[in-house]
Amino acid sequence: MIKVAVSGAGGRMGREVVKMVLGDEELQLVAAIDPGAQGMDAGRLVGAEPCGVIIADDLSSALLESGADVMVDFTVPQAAVQNTKIAIESGVRPVVGTTGFTRDEIDMLDKLAKERGIGGIIAPNFSIGAILMMKFAAQAAKYFPHVEIIEYHGDQKLDAPSGTAVKTAEWISAVREEFRQGNPNEEEKIEGARGGLYDGFRIHSVRLPGIFAQQEVIFGAFGQTLKIRHDSYDRAGYMPGVKTAVKKVMELKGIVYGFEQFID
Numbered sequence: 001m002i003k004v005a006v007s008g009a010g011g012r013m014g015r016e017v018v019k020m021v022l023g024d025e026e027l028q029l030v031a032a033i034d035p036g037a038q039g040m041d042a043g044r045l046v047g048a049e050p051c052g053v054i055i056a057d058d059l060s061s062a063l064l065e066s067g068a069d070v071m072v073d074f075t076v077p078q079a080a081v082q083n084t085k086i087a088i089e090s091g092v093r094p095v096v097g098t099t100g101f102t103r104d105e106i107d108m109l110d111k112l113a114k115e116r117g118i119g120g121i122i123a124p125n126f127s128i129g130a131i132l133m134m135k136f137a138a139q140a141a142k143y144f145p146h147v148e149i150i151e152y153h154g155d156q157k158l159d160a161p162s163g164t165a166v167k168t169a170e171w172i173s174a175v176r177e178e179f180r181q182g183n184p185n186e187e188e189k190i191e192g193a194r195g196g197l198y199d200g201f202r203i204h205s206v207r208l209p210g211i212f213a214q215q216e217v218i219f220g221a222f223g224q225t226l227k228i229r230h231d232s233y234d235r236a237g238y239m240p241g242v243k244t245a246v247k248k249v250m251e252l253k254g255i256v257y258g259f260e261q262f263i264d
């Protein structure tokens with residue numbers, strides 16, 4: 001049994017993690033932390049039977065008292081770095097999905113984890129399907145250098161293009177000989193109609209209510225197109241990745257950044 005603490009248990013992702021841990025025979029929920037939901041039973045919070053784990057507001061004492069092996073963190077960037085540091089210093093392996101860590105912060109946490117002799121995983125995307133989509137796209141780009149990316153998200157998303165689209169573009173660029181595709185005399189009649197330019201190819205961001213997260217990578221060549229598409233409909237789609245990370249982290253030393261390291 002791996003003893004798991006969930007930080008940010010009351011959030012959208014945190015609640016999915018609580019459900020996943022309660023439903024897995026190899027995992028045991030021993031602590032749940034979220035100042036906004038303090039005092040509630042974690043099972044009840046996710047619409048399940050009460051499980052006896054009461055949501056706490058202080059991470060250090062919750063980790064100490066629960067004897068957790070792993071802390072899963074889906075909180076906010078301002079809190080997640082400190083939470084990860086506290087977990088490592090308490091000898092608890094962090095599995096972090098919160099986005100926004102800088103390279104310097106990851107290096108600092110890696111050093112700390114190695115000194116403590118434990119592992120950790122920080123991954124901005126735990127969706128196995130999305131990672132495979134990016135990997136397949138990078139593979140296809142070797143043979144089909146003419147490519148465009150279209151990503152779709154809800155209308156309240158602040159950043160465009162999405163982090164996944166940027167990462168896909170980086171992976172494609174790493175294997176694609178750089179050139180400016182399309183007609184050199186092309187003229188946009190409406191500004192932005194051809195999308196954002198990244199190393200000679202285009203990224204388009206669609207923002208509409210009702211959409212969760214989707215991405216399509218389209219390759220064009222004489223007489224054929226190839227489309228690689230991933231559709232996310234629900235946060236539950238991240239849970240197989242989080243579950244794998246919770247189990248893998250027990251064998252690691254130091255911080256692994258990016259869940260793609262575990263997808264062959």
Ligand code: NAP
Binds near residue numbers: 007013077238
């Ligand atoms: P959310 O619904 O806002 O949940 C964040 C939760 O963390 C809230 O309940 C918040 O409580 C709580 N919180 C804030 N500070 C805390 C602290 N110091 N200790 C414990 N809990 C704290 O956000 P979300 O949609 O779940 O997303 C969380 C993070 O995961 C974001 O960074 C998002 O980008 C990322 N994410 C990653 C993946 C992935 O695959 N890696 C997938 C989806 C999302 P209050 O509301 O009371 O402040």
